[in-house]
Amino acid sequence: MNTVRTDSTEPVDAIVSNVTTNTDVTANATANADRSRLAAAGAMAGLLSLALAACGGSGNGSGGPEPEAGAWTTGDLHVHTVQSDDSRTTQTLDFVLGKAFTTHGLDWMAVTNHLRSSKYDNDAKLLPAPVAFAYGMAAYEMPRVKALQAAGSYTGKLIFSGFEWDTPTHDHIGIGIFEGDPTLATSASAMKEFQYVFTNGDESLFQADDLARWKAKYSQRANATAADALKGIAWLKDNYPDTSYAVINHPSRNPGKYTIADFRQMNDLAPKIVFAIEGMVGNQMEPNRGGYTSAYIDANKPNRxxxxxxxxxxxxxxxxxxxLGEGRRIWNVANSDSHFEIDAAGNSSGYYPGEYAKNYVWQPKGSTGVAGLLGSLRAGRGFGVFGDLINALDFRASAGGGQATMGQELVASAGQTVTVTLRFKSPAVNNYQRPVNSGNLGNMVPKVHHVDLIVGDVGPKAVPGTPAYDVATNPSTRVLKRFTSADWTLGADGYYSVTTTLPASRSQYLRLRGTNLAEDVPGLSAGGEPLADQPVNTADNATRHDQINDRNYGSLWFYSNPIFVTVK
Structure with missing residues (x-):
């Protein structure tokens, strides 16, 4: 059986040229099942090892950070089913849950269908008439999840309902709204009200008694302007200040939808709610990676x-x-945006939840349920990854007896030495398939080529109404160190480790970025920076699907959330 490493200086077609291409899935079923079990076991071992390391060691006497109780979890905040109007009838709720939890082993997932009209139930049965999605969610999606878990399916998994909002004048925002004491759960009533007030759904989609109550409560709907978008965020803050979130999805997919001032306004208005941007986007199986389909002209370079x-x-x-240079706690997340993978007509959209994109989120001991996850997401201790390039990451900074990790703040005195430690693991194989979606694993071995330690200065927040509020760059940002296999060492616990130092001269943030690519790979990277992804337009469906998949697995990345170093 051939294997292929993913660290390379060659173009994508060369990177994947040695992958197993046997299309006889039946003949390879046993071997693939074994590899799947090995991959799952390897991933679990990585998580367990990192949890042990966080608790004071790796279990083999190699030492580690100070004792800390908790566990790393994996999940997805952006997933669609057939109840979204642009999905497919194959994307039933049961099918998606099976992919997310049984096939790919996620720990938690948000089902986030479009907040539009829905004409199907969770099993793809056509409804007598379309309904506002919030009603369909309450009638079909939520009861089905509850019934499955009550019957013993997905024990220990956290599954909750949210929605994707067509934000007035902007693009999509993924929202979750929860209520309940002591256990939080999705608030269907809040979602129905939000859909009426902040979308342009026809009144015929809503129930008469709800309409009467809302019309008495609101003088008009707020669904047309940028000010209405802010009213929607303010509504969440006023009604669910501690039990809601709003993630800005695929922010640059369409030109002119956001400015940095929009992000600042939303975060200023509700920092506990608007705390994440979906930087590592889904829809990766589209010919235009991520579904970023605007014209390939220089003016649209930011929209790639x-x-x-x-x-x-x-x-x-x-x-x-x-x-980040203003000290804003705004984190990056990685999602699938799963609608379907490949449909009967040969169209391709995205990978299934957990197949290609993963969020790793640290949850302290006692952090359970929706409340625990929401608190952990806000805390920012996590990283996003494509193609299982890594499945464990320990990133810490220390000075003067203090220590901080991702999402945290280290306070240091001017002149002190800050020690930065990086430890990571990669699984034995990832989910690369050849042909794509065949079940025939390609036996690809993910391999990190280099990791960048990125640093930027931190100053005061920009003030609304000043020129600084529109500035979309941080000129102080730079790659402080680029680590390769020449720098890190492999420990007995399976972690690659490297340590460096820097002086505490001014307040800064530190973040990591890693890839399987060498610094200069034609069409993919230049000087270590990623290049704009190019479309795959081959006419033959099967060939195009494999080329898209090869493009994606030939260019793998991970991004950590930052550590803030405040110098007093």
Missing amino acids: TYGGTDYVVAQLGGVWDAL
Whole structure:
């Protein structure tokens, strides 16, 4: 059986040329099942090892950070089923849950259908008439999840319902609204009300008694302007200040939908709610990676993906760095945006939940249920990854007896030495298939080529109404160190480790970015920076699907959330 490593200086077609291409799925079923079990076991071992490391060691006497109780979890905040109007009838709720939890082993997932009309139930049965999605969610999606878990399916998994909002004048925002004491659960009543007030859904989609109550409560709907978008965020803050979230999805997919001032306004208005941007976007199986279909002209360079990542996050010193440079706690997340993978007509959209994109989120001991996950997401201790390039990451900074990790703040005195430690693992194989969606694993071995330690200065927040509020760059951002296999060592616990130091001269943030690509791979990277992804337009469906898949697995990345170093 051939294997292929993913660290390479060659173009994508050369990277994947040695992957097993036997299309006889039956003949390979046993071997693939064994590899799947090995991959799952390897991933679990990585998570367990990292949890042990976080608790004071790796279990083999190699030492580690100070004792800390908790566990790493994996999940997806952006998943569609047949109840979305642009999905497919094959994408039933049961099918998606099976892919997310049974096949790909996620720990938690948000089902986030479009907040539009829905004409199917969760099993793809046609309804007598379309309904507002919030009603369909309450009638079909939520009861089915509850019934499955009550019957013993997906024990220990966290499954909750949210929605994707067509935000007035902007693009999509993924929202969750929860209520309940002591256990939080999705609030169907809040979602129905939100859909009436903040979307343009026809009144015929809503129930008469609800309409009467809402019309008495609101003088008019708020579904047309940028000010209405802010009213929607304010509504969440006023009614669910601690039990809701709003993730800005695929922010640069369409030109002119956002400015950095929009991000600042939303975060200023509700920092506990608007705390994440989907930088590592879904829809990766589309010919235009991520579904970023605007014309390929220079003016639209910000509206491309770069190694599958939105320009907001991928650009060194760009929008995300500008926000972090103000000390804003705005994190990056990685989602599937799953609608379907390949349909009967040969169209391709995205990978299934957990197949290609994963969020890793640390949850402290006692952090359970929706409340626990929401608190952990807000805390920012996590990283996003494509193609299982890594499945464990320990990133810490220490000075003067203090220590901080991703999402946290290290306070240091001027002149102190800050020690930065990086430890990571990769699984034995990832989910690359050849042909794509065949079940025939390609035996691809993910391999990190280099990891960048990125640093940027932190100053005061920009003030609304000043020129600084529109500045979308952070010129201080730079790659402080680039680590390769020449720098890190492999420990007995299976972790690659490297340590470096820097002086505490001014307040800064530190973040990591890693890839399987060498610094200069034609069409993919230049000087270590990702290049804009190019479309795959081959006419033959099967060939095009494999080329898209090869493009994606030939360019793998991970991004960590930052550590803030405040110098006093």
